[in-house]
Amino acid sequence: MPNKPPLIINFYRDSRFILGALLAGLTVLFSTQAAGQDRWFQIEATVFTNESRFGRDAEYWLPNQPELSFPENIRRLATVQDQLLIEAFLSAEDDSQETDASANEETQRNQRILSMGPEPERATDEFRLFDLLRDEYLNLPARLSDFSQTNRALEQSPDHKLLFHGHWRQRVVSADEAASIYIEDSRGRNSRPTLNGSLTIRFNEQKDRVVVDANLWLIEAAGDIEDDAEWTLPEIPTALNDPANGATRSAKNPASSFRVYPMRQSREMRSNEFHYLDHPALGLIITVRPYDPPIE
Numbered sequence: 001m002p003n004k005p006p007l008i009i010n011f012y013r014d015s016r017f018i019l020g021a022l023l024a025g026l027t028v029l030f031s032t033q034a035a036g037q038d039r040w041f042q043i044e045a046t047v048f049t050n051e052s053r054f055g056r057d058a059e060y061w062l063p064n065q066p067e068l069s070f071p072e073n074i075r076r077l078a079t080v081q082d083q084l085l086i087e088a089f090l091s092a093e094d095d096s097q098e099t100d101a102s103a104n105e106e107t108q109r110n111q112r113i114l115s116m117g118p119e120p121e122r123a124t125d126e127f128r129l130f131d132l133l134r135d136e137y138l139n140l141p142a143r144l145s146d147f148s149q150t151n152r153a154l155e156q157s158p159d160h161k162l163l164f165h166g167h168w169r170q171r172v173v174s175a176d177e178a179a180s181i182y183i184e185d186s187r188g189r190n191s192r193p194t195l196n197g198s199l200t201i202r203f204n205e206q207k208d209r210v211v212v213d214a215n216l217w218l219i220e221a222a223g224d225i226e227d228d229a230e231w232t233l234p235e236i237p238t239a240l241n242d243p244a245n246g247a248t249r250s251a252k253n254p255a256s257s258f259r260v261y262p263m264r265q266s267r268e269m270r271s272n273e274f275h276y277l278d279h280p281a282l283g284l285i286i287t288v289r290p291y292d293p294p295i296e
Helices: 004-036 053-057 101-115 148-156
Strands: 040-050 160-171 180-184 195-204 209-221 258-269 275-278 282-290
Touching (some): 040 148, 148 160, 160 180, 160 195, 180 209, 195 282, 258 275
Antiparallel strands (some): 040 282, 180 195, 195 209
């Protein structure tokens, strides 16, 4: 009997230890599961100009500081038209013996089309049907936009010009894994774009926040520039070659033909809020909303 109290006390201590160990294990388990889950967000962004000469001329923009560049991991936003492809129509047989000029021209056209993303993961003879609820980096229909009124106001304003609008869903991952979105103004497909650059949406694990990295530059025609410095424009990555243009744009142009206004900003974003990134020449409005893709 004298030994019972110590046994009871030890049992009590052991129970607390076991309970603590179980709770710690569950915490690690749930944390691991949460970390392994895909974080999906629905993102909408609008880029526009600030037409005020006072704002643009208030700062002196040193050429190539910072140096303009595209991220290595970059892609275009897809459209529904991009997704409605028949692989059989896009695949051209490699016939090295073919000398007919029209056949060669068609082959080159097909190759240019195939160079424009998104590319199918594997060749099929079936329709490449889009999945509006599950496809990443697919521009969503206008009826789903929260920016319709804002964009309409920008288009009607003499103080701004709407250059880009995108609305898509994606997994948001760490900076090392994140893919950047190629940005250009809607008029840039048939001529040198007025707006170029990229937006990167990534997740900051330490602060548990979604972050946007804006790497944009506005190109403005300018016949008279006082200094002799030159801006160097980066070539558009080969993976982004637009079949409408057929080739990458020139990387270098004389300083007398244009002036460049670079914008490099990062912003931590709260979900379901409008965020505005200001700049003397450009403006960016962006929202991120958590999204749960349906389970198949």
